[in-house]
Structure formats: structure tokens, C-alpha cells
Amino acid sequence: MQPVPRFSPFAIYLTGLGSWFVPLGIQQVLFAWLAAIVLHMDAFAVGIAQVALMAPGILFLPLGGLVADRGNARRLLLRYHMLYAVPPLVLTAVLSMGGLSYPL
Secondary structure (H helix, E strand, C coil), X not given: CCCCCCCCHHHHHHHHHHHHHHHHHHHHHHHHHHHHHHXXXXXXXXXXXXXXXXXXXXXXXXXXXXXXXXXXXXXXXXXHHHHHCHHHHHHHHXXXXXXXXXXX
């Protein structure tokens, strides 16, 4: 029987970071691509869409920091990772039904 490999805390930390920031980067690129290429929006409209995508993060960062400092970090991260998967899944459903539009 072979021993189970142990992962260092730093490797686990990097995996957690990657599980958050890789999808975030992909979302930023795909979102701009959908607005510019698929919906044929001009540069101003793509910029407004990007601002609308990033505004909630900017507005809720202070509140999120407060909650993170006072809550159970493991439980919060698990919940936030699950919630973070919802918008791409909804977008996938909308795309599969052919309902993509700029206001949406």
C-alpha cells in the first residue's frame, strides 16, 4: 500500500486561489467577447457592460471584508464558490435558449 501524498498548505492555498481567479479571468474575457462580437455592440456599450459587471464587486467589497473577518472562512468560501457558479450557469441556459440580449 502506497502512502497518501500530503499537500503543503501553500499548495492548497494556490489551488484555492486558482479555483477563484481562473474562472474570473475567463468570465471577463468571455463577457467582453459576447458583448462585442456576438451582440455587435460598439466600444461604449461594451465599456458600460464591463462597468455593470464590475460595479457589484466594488460596492460589496467592504461588506464582504466585514463578513469575512467575522465569519467562518471555510464555510463562507464554500458558499461563495457555489454562488459564483450561478451566473455562468444562468448565462449558459439563456444562450442555449437563444435569448441573449444586451439588457440581459
